Amino acid sequence: MSIKEPSHDFSQLRSRVERRPKHPGLNIIGVSAGYHDSACCLLQDGVLVAAVQEERFSRVKNDKAFPRKAFRYCLEAGGISIADVDSIAYYEDPTQKLGRQLWMGMMPGLPAERRGSIFDRMVKTQPQQVIRRLFGYEGPIEIVDHHLSHAASAYYYSGFDDAAILTVDGVGDWPTTTYGWGKGIDVGRFEQVDFPDSLGFFYSAITGYLGFEVNEGEYKVMGLAPYGEPIYADQIRNLIEVTSEGQYRLNMKYFAFLTEDSMYTEELATLLGKPPREPESEMNQFHMDVAKSVQVVLEEVMLEKARYLHSKVPSENLCMAGGVALNVVANGRCLREGPFKRLFVQPAAGDAGTSLGAAAVAHVRITREAPVKEKMSHVYLGPANTSEDACQILQTSSAKFKDFRGKEDELIRYVVDRLIEGKVIGWSQGRMEFGPRSLGCRSILADPRRPEMRDRINALVKMREAFRPFAPAVLQSKAHEHFDIDHPSPFMLETCQVISPIDLSAITHIDGSARVQTVTRETNPRFAALLEEFDRRTGCPILLNTSFNVRGEPIVCTTVDAIMCFVRSQIDLLVVEDFVLDRAGIPPLWDLQAQQRFEKPGDGEAVGHLVYTLL
Ligand SMILES: [Fe+2]
Known part of the structure; x- marks a missing residue:
């Protein structure tokens, strides 16, 4: 996987931008949508001038709707109209995602209702059509692989000239974890872990078991962990097998997310010896100990994989993004005990931040230059x-x-x-x-x-x-x-x-x-x-x-x-x-x-x- 894979012939676009008066320059809007925490950003001549999540306008927490209001705000912030938008960069690859959806839809034992909803959604959410219909946009749409968007969202805003790059989330397209590098304007990947093996889902399964909202309550587990002791770490290590190089495998008998509306199976409760905690019910020492145990196991895996990444990319700098990169305690341990000297985590490490990465990749593909490459100093966008x-x-x-x-x-x-x-x-x-x-x-x-x-x-x-x-x-x-x-x-x-x-x-x-x-x-x-x-x-x-x-x-x-x-x-x-x-x-x-x-x-x-x- 390399950044040098434009999906369009940009020669006409380049000459159009070169003929245009300096302002408003090259306008690229990055879009992440349809999964959770939809967002848009605007790059003008490589400068990040605006970025916002749709939830802030719609008032729906983690809104996954196509970010119409965020898109409109980006146009206003840049002082441009839809006619001035040179490229829309989309944060995931619909073809890869379609492959995963087909695989999931054909899963043996899948209830007919769930199979139907997967196939129904595949038809409805083809992003190119949605972008044209909702935004009234007819220009080029640049498709950027989901984890490349995460990687770019960290590297291009890190201020580093070179770095190793680690992305870790629940899932995006097929990968859940990627190992790569950034050097000059280039970002590359040399290994990935694919769905359904996922460190994000590993942590989220315990989040759900502890009675917190999946994909929202993970930071509560991290906050609860210091109250506990890691006495269930051995049991929790049964959930994940750390294999060679960058790989790991989930023991799927403990995970239900492929076929059910739950992250974990009853076998997890059997393994830990107690039923799952009901949401909003009382918290006790058992829950705190489980939180500490999953946190410790996550840190162990992250640290080992960071060491592996450094063995392949011996830079002093590490860039991280993806929802798991918001686990600041694990990141801190990777930096303190790992081989890297400096760490940059994209502040919007979750999927909202992929809009930044997608836009940056589109900028590189169009101009063959990096976006303005300064370390991100604030997020007041x-x-x-x-x-x-x-x-x-x-x-x-x-x-x-x-x-x-x-x-x-x-x-x-x-x-x-x-x-x-x-x-x-x-x-x-x-x-x-x-x-x-x-x-x-x-x-x-x-x-x-x-x-x-x-x-x-x-x-x-x-x-x-x-x-x-x-x-x-x-x-x-x-x-x-x-x-x-x-x-x-x-x-x-x-x-x-x-x-x-x-x-x-x-x-x-x-x-x-x-x-x-x-x-x-x-x-x-x-x-x-x-x-x-x-x-x-x-x-x-x-x-x-x-x-x-x-x-x-x-x-x-x-x-x-x-x-x-x-x-x-x-x-x-x-x-x-x-x-x-x-x-x-x-x-x-x-x-x-x-x-x-x-x-x-x-x-x-x-x-x-x-x-x-x-x-
Ligand atoms: Fe992601």
């Missing part, structure tokens, strides 16, 4: 809400709010006063983050020194499990004084030990670790200013930072989303752009509208709870 819009929404209601337009210093001081008082702040400013993490533009913020904050936010705002830790945002210049970390960590993709002289119990996990975001003025000036003022007043350059949403819903996007989330939750104070609203300022009508809005389902198609959307 989504829509911004203007102060004017926010003002209009607030003024046309009877909300009582404070107006800090033109007085940012005052705004910052006011918010810091409230944080010191122990208030929980909904904070919406600037361009929304791309990927799964809130990084100071759509965040809930609180004082990390207050031990009660963790329980309060868990219970009243997030309505989520009490065991899950919150993450800290820290001024980059002072991160080393409080955390055992000596380099920037702008995307919350690393864990490290808390070494602070301050008691930071609200953001410290039970094993003494924290998943740190380092913040600078260059990438997020207003958030950095808030941290600086909090530091000046308290001597603590750190804030608790969690995503601005309630459980089961996407992170807020618009000012209206932020207001709705604020009204429905127990957040004390809302900051939207230059305006501040407290709970006493909420007009009665908003309360009613918020309830109505959240009772109404979104217009997209939600993903299943029990099994990956394999089709």
Whole structure:
């Protein structure tokens, strides 16, 4: 598999772009869709100018619908129309995927209903037709293999001139794991593991067994693991046989995902000696020990395969993407104990990020040059809400709010006063983050020194499990004084030990670790200013930072989303752009509208709870 496989003759396109005035240049839209977490991005002359997940607009968590609204946003962000789009890069190969669907559809013992739904879906979801019909686009569509999209999403945004590349997910096209390399503008692959053997499904099966939502609750398993002991690791090693070179095999008697709407069989429960946990039921030590055990086995396999990759590609640099690459604990172990000196993980390592990789590959195929090859320094690539819009929404209601337009210093001081008082702040400013993490533009913020904050936010705002830790945002210049970390960590993709002289119990996990975001003025000036003022007043350059949403819903996007989330939750104070609203300022009508809005389902198609959307 190589990047040098264009599916079109680009000579006409190149001459058309060369004749065009410099702006808007070469416009490539990357699309990932139909699986989970659909997204679009826009590359203009190789510069990533916009990227957003469809769920943020549709308000359907992990929306897999074709990303019409995200596509429209990318056009707006680039100041272009559909006529200016030179290429749409699609994130997977429908022919390969069709082969897998046919294989699955012909599986012996498959219930007729499931067989029918596989064949029905094969006809409905041919992406080229859908792109032309939904987007009204008639230009070239560049098809990019799914794991090549993952690999490119890490390598081209890593800043490395060469790297070994490891991609690991549930499944994409046929592969579930790939081993490759990047050098200059080229990305290549030398080995892959194919479906149904999948490290992603291995971890997801235990996620489902532990009563969490598959393809959503995996990070909860990772968060639960430090509370347990790996006493079931030997049993769990029966699920996966690590074979030679890059290969491994799942023991399919424990996995049901090929023929049923479940990830695991009853044999898994027999192996572990207890029935699966019912969702939302009580968590006990057994569940924590199983979580620790699966985490340990995943780390063992990842570490061994990272060593194998280095034996074939002896670079100092490792790039990773794919949903499993969001397991920051396993990544950290690969870096600490493995042979690589540097690691770059694509911040949107799941399928949303494949839109970036597909667009980058299309750019290389068309121009024979790399996209602008700088290390990704931020993910503030989504829509911004203007102060004017926010003002209009607030003024046309009877909300009582404070107006800090033109007085940012005052705004910052006011918010810091409230944080010191122990208030929980909904904070919406600037361009929304791309990927799964809130990084100071759509965040809930609180004082990390207050031990009660963790329980309060868990219970009243997030309505989520009490065991899950919150993450800290820290001024980059002072991160080393409080955390055992000596380099920037702008995307919350690393864990490290808390070494602070301050008691930071609200953001410290039970094993003494924290998943740190380092913040600078260059990438997020207003958030950095808030941290600086909090530091000046308290001597603590750190804030608790969690995503601005309630459980089961996407992170807020618009000012209206932020207001709705604020009204429905127990957040004390809302900051939207230059305006501040407290709970006493909420007009009665908003309360009613918020309830109505959240009772109404979104217009997209939600993903299943029990099994990956394999089709
Ligand atoms: Fe994937």
